[in-house]
Amino acid sequence: MGITILLLDELDSVIHGFIPANRANHYRSSLKTGSIVRLDRFDVARVGHTYKITEHQYVIRFIPSTRVVEVQTDAPVIKMDKFMVRRYEQLQVLANTSLELPDVVCEIKSVQGSDLKNQTARSRVVVRLLIEPNMTVFMSLWDEAASAFRGLLKAGDKSQSVMLVTTVNPKLFGGNLYLNSTQGTRFFFDTSISEIAEFVSSIGATPPQDYTCVDTLERVKKKELVSIGDLNTFISNSNEQTQEADFLCKAQIIGVIQENGWFFVSCTGCHKKLEKRGTSLDCSRCATSDVTGVVRFRVELAVDDGKDSTTFVVFDKEMNKLTKQEAAVLALDEVSNGGEEYLPSCLEELSGKEFVFQIRVTPFNFTPNHRTFTVATISEASETHSENSGVDTGLEASSSGPSVLGVKISEERASGNNPGNEGAQQRRKRGRE
Numbered sequence: 001m002g003i004t005i006l007l008l009d010e011l012d013s014v015i016h017g018f019i020p021a022n023r024a025n026h027y028r029s030s031l032k033t034g035s036i037v038r039l040d041r042f043d044v045a046r047v048g049h050t051y052k053i054t055e056h057q058y059v060i061r062f063i064p065s066t067r068v069v070e071v072q073t074d075a076p077v078i079k080m081d082k083f084m085v086r087r088y089e090q091l092q093v094l095a096n097t098s099l100e101l102p103d104v105v106c107e108i109k110s111v112q113g114s115d116l117k118n119q120t121a122r123s124r125v126v127v128r129l130l131i132e133p134n135m136t137v138f139m140s141l142w143d144e145a146a147s148a149f150r151g152l153l154k155a156g157d158k159s160q161s162v163m164l165v166t167t168v169n170p171k172l173f174g175g176n177l178y179l180n181s182t183q184g185t186r187f188f189f190d191t192s193i194s195e196i197a198e199f200v201s202s203i204g205a206t207p208p209q210d211y212t213c214v215d216t217l218e219r220v221k222k223k224e225l226v227s228i229g230d231l232n233t234f235i236s237n238s239n240e241q242t243q244e245a246d247f248l249c250k251a252q253i254i255g256v257i258q259e260n261g262w263f264f265v266s267c268t269g270c271h272k273k274l275e276k277r278g279t280s281l282d283c284s285r286c287a288t289s290d291v292t293g294v295v296r297f298r299v300e301l302a303v304d305d306g307k308d309s310t311t312f313v314v315f316d317k318e319m320n321k322l323t324k325q326e327a328a329v330l331a332l333d334e335v336s337n338g339g340e341e342y343l344p345s346c347l348e349e350l351s352g353k354e355f356v357f358q359i360r361v362t363p364f365n366f367t368p369n370h371r372t373f374t375v376a377t378i379s380e381a382s383e384t385h386s387e388n389s390g391v392d393t394g395l396e397a398s399s400s401g402p403s404v405l406g407v408k409i410s411e412e413r414a415s416g417n418n419p420g421n422e423g424a425q426q427r428r429k430r431g432r433e
Helices: 021-028 088-094 143-155 194-203 217-221 228-236 316-323 327-336 409-415 419-425
Strands: 002-008 014-020 037-040 043-046 058-061 067-070 104-113 125-132 135-141 162-165 169-173 176-180 212-215 224-226 245-257 263-267 275-277 280-282 293-304 309-315 354-361 372-380
Touching: 002 021, 014 021, 088 125, 088 135, 088 169, 088 176, 104 135, 104 143, 104 194, 125 143, 125 194, 135 143, 162 194, 224 228, 228 245, 228 309, 228 354, 245 309, 263 327, 293 316, 293 327, 309 316, 316 327, 316 372
Parallel strands: 014 058, 104 212, 135 176, 224 245, 309 372
Antiparallel strands: 002 014, 037 067, 043 058, 104 125, 104 162, 125 135, 169 176, 245 293, 245 354, 263 293, 275 280, 293 309, 354 372
């Protein structure tokens, strides 16, 4: 949509500026971090109600006549940084509201991700953070932020564990607070920054300790064939919510769970589920009224391996391969039938068939109210998997801490504690993302 910049003056006042996309290339060469510029002929508008990055109530908007001139001589002395730091209680209030993208000061306790030594990798990195004494949260780094953090891990000193992170999006999930990176996320380790010095003083003057890094690259490459009970054991015995692993599980499909529907409408830009507001659908991530939706599969499969049962969630790509049908076409059939809710025959025909499911276990599976596993790929049960021999299961790596999931998944479904039952009160809800 454009370029957002932070502007700081000699009075230590900070405001953000916005350059629309159609004028971005004209001003891009003038934008250099740390440069002191004279800015004139701009427009001033009130800040929107969402995704604020400063506490200022106004924003500087660049218009065609706006000029940016770098001050080469007699430049005023201006600080390089100013932060909008929020504490734990404030982050909880801001979570899921999209009102602010605040900054946080924290100490790194552990890092987990795939291919952590590869600075060009952009896959997610999960960081466990001490944000207050005896209070930890998890931060998910994506795309550019994940790549930048990998670079810091490769070049930095692990004893420098206290950092200030900017522009995070706080979310509450399963009762836990998570901090998600944005395109504006940056990392600061300079102990002379007053916010970092204050944090170090608040948690005690003990020397910072090296944090652990768990690289899941090899675990992802070497997938183990395990039972549903093994999946449950892996989660139950893991007291680190950053545990992440890939497994293969051979199971038979018992049926399709219909409480949450079998499809959802997602944003074509970010693939996030669109939310219904009145008579229209909006994307909370793209924050624009010009949203185009597409129908995608989200199917909850009840599966059984002969000893235990659970729910596997399969999304669009794998369901397209499995059914040889597109969700949009099947949804049109539902509309042509007068909107009557039904299960397409291609989904009904999956019952009784056996497949090998590749399951990615992530921190999402460690939330107290979550009892489903997301399927990465599906293959025919008759296919052989040569990588299964001579590889550790990954179960030995899990610690013997307190149980996260205290009951068997099969017992949970029998007792009616599955989250999907919540949707049974209304005949069906669309799929969740």
